[in-house]
Amino acid sequence: MKSRYDNEMELHFLSKSSNEAFARITVAAFAAQLDPTIEELADIKTAVSEAVTNSIIHGYENTEGIVKLKATLLDNVVEIEVSDNGKGIEDVELARKPLYTTKGNLERSGMGFTIMESFMDEVEIQSVVEIGTKVTMRKKIKKEVENEEGEELEETELTQENTLMNS
Amino acid sequence: MESSFNSEDNTLCVSITEDIDHHTTEKIRRKMDYEITRFMPRKVMFDFSKVSFMDSAGIGLLIGRYKLIKLLGGNAEIINTNKSIEKVLEMSGIVKIIPIQKKKEIS
Ligand SMILES: Nc1ncnc2c1ncn2[C@@H]1O[C@H](COP(=O)(O)OP(=O)(O)OP(=O)(O)O)[C@@H](O)[C@H]1O
Ligand SMILES: [Mg+2]
Numbered sequence: 001m002k003s004r005y006d007n008e009m010e011l012h013f014l015s016k017s018s019n020e021a022f023a024r025i026t027v028a029a030f031a032a033q034l035d036p037t038i039e040e041l042a043d044i045k046t047a048v049s050e051a052v053t054n055s056i057i058h059g060y061e062n063t064e065g066i067v068k069l070k071a072t073l074l075d076n077v078v079e080i081e082v083s084d085n086g087k088g089i090e091d092v093e094l095a096r097k098p099l100y101t102t103k104g105n106l107e108r109s110g111m112g113f114t115i116m117e118s119f120m121d122e123v124e125i126q127s128v129v130e131i132g133t134k135v136t137m138r139k140k141i142k143k144e145v146e147n148e149e150g151e152e153l154e155e156t157e158l159t160q161e162n163t164l165m166n167s
Numbered sequence: 168m169e170s171s172f173n174s175e176d177n178t179l180c181v182s183i184t185e186d187i188d189h190h191t192t193e194k195i196r197r198k199m200d201y202e203i204t205r206f207m208p209r210k211v212m213f214d215f216s217k218v219s220f221m222d223s224a225g226i227g228l229l230i231g232r233y234k235l236i237k238l239l240g241g242n243a244e245i246i247n248t249n250k251s252i253e254k255v256l257e258m259s260g261i262v263k264i265i266p267i268q269k270k271k272e273i274s
Contacts, residue, residue: 017190024220042220042251049222053189107196107227111259115223118258 007033007073015060015067015084017053024048027071031078034141043119044078044139050112051082051135057103059086059133076141080120083134089127096125168198172206179208184217187225199232207239213265216247225252226259233265244268 009030013019024045031044048069055067070081089095096117101110117123120137127133169182181199185191203211213229215221229245236243245267248256256262 017188020188020190021186039250045220046222046251046255049188049220053222053224057189107192107231109223109226109230109259111223111226115255115258119254 004075005034005073009071011069012066013069015056015063015065017056019067020049020052020056023052023067023069027069027080030071031073031141034073034076034078035143036078036141040139040141044080047116047119047137047139048080048082050116051080051137054112054135055082055084055086055133057106057108059084059088061087076143077138078141079136079138081134081136083132085132088129088131088133089125090129092125092127168195170198170202172202172208177206177209178212179203179206179210180212180214182214182217186220187218187228188220188222189224192224192228196228196231199228200235203232203235203239207241208236209241211236211241211243212268213243213245214247215245215249215252218252219249221252221255223255223259226255226261229261229265233261 007030011023011026013023027048028041028045031041036044052067052069055065056062059065059067065084065086068081068083072079094100096113097110098114099110101108104110113123113125116135116137120139122136122138124136125133126136168184170179172179179202181202183195185195187195211232213232233243243265245256245262245265248267253267256267
């Protein structure tokens with residue numbers, strides 16, 4: 001029988017910029033259960049930071065709102081959903097383009113979605129103007145050594161502890 | 168942020184001492200602009216040895232500072248980046264205008 005790792009968490013927080021670090025660190029600690037490499041964890045942290053910051057500065061434009069973050073672990077895939085009830089994106093295809101930004105005057109570089117797309121395996125954007133935006137991202141955690149199922153579980157638990165201690 | 172100015176070679180070394188995201192850039196930006204306009208250096212070195220995390224907010228921050236440095240007749244480079252920060256920098260293409268200097272310079 002195939003052992004299937006399965007877990008889920010959800011977080012709601014105010015659209016305050018101080019929560020950007022809180023959100024990415026929380027997701028990284030949660031995803032550490034899948035025993036990712038340091039580099040994979042850094043990728044996840046960066047992608048979460050991009051999506052959460054977008055909800056705060058574009059979605060709510062610094063007014064107060066709730067950002068929702070949901071993370072799911074299924075087998076060796078981490079799925080992260082970041083959503084807001086903010087102003088929405090008019091043209092999603094345009095927004096995805098590298099260097100496209102509506103806030104160039106505030107020294108935004110327009111690289112957020114490009115970073116999410118290259119650091120994660122899949123990025124879906126759903127957005128409705130005046131309703132809100134939901135970004136769903138997935139990343140497969142690639143195990144370096146493929147073990148027998150029984151062994152893998154033990155090793156995962158051990159290295160998971162190490163990863164958390166080192167982070 | 169910590170900085171030191173070497174008047175012999177007209178170089179300002181700026182060491183960032185926290186993670187760089189949208190939340191922290193405003194404060195870092197103000198301090199950097201103050202030091203840059205005060206010394207008008209020929210060269211600015213951005214030292215990343217104390218930075219463990221940076222997202223796209225850092226790209227905007229660096230491009231903005233580069234414009235100011237350039238305006239005052241100087242240039243800039245980046246030192247002591249970790250692997251994931253390098254990845255963000257390289258993806259943005261900013262390394263073409265602010266190169267990453269691989270070996271730490273002894274001053
Ligand atoms: N949650 C959101 N709500 C409303 N608009 C959004 C949202 N996320 C992104 N956008 C729009 O998409 C554009 C592109 O986003 P992206 O993250 O790629 O760049 P940026 O945020 O402008 O700059 P950077 O992320 O490099 O600092 C934004 O300028 C904004 O107009
Ligand atoms: Mg962004």
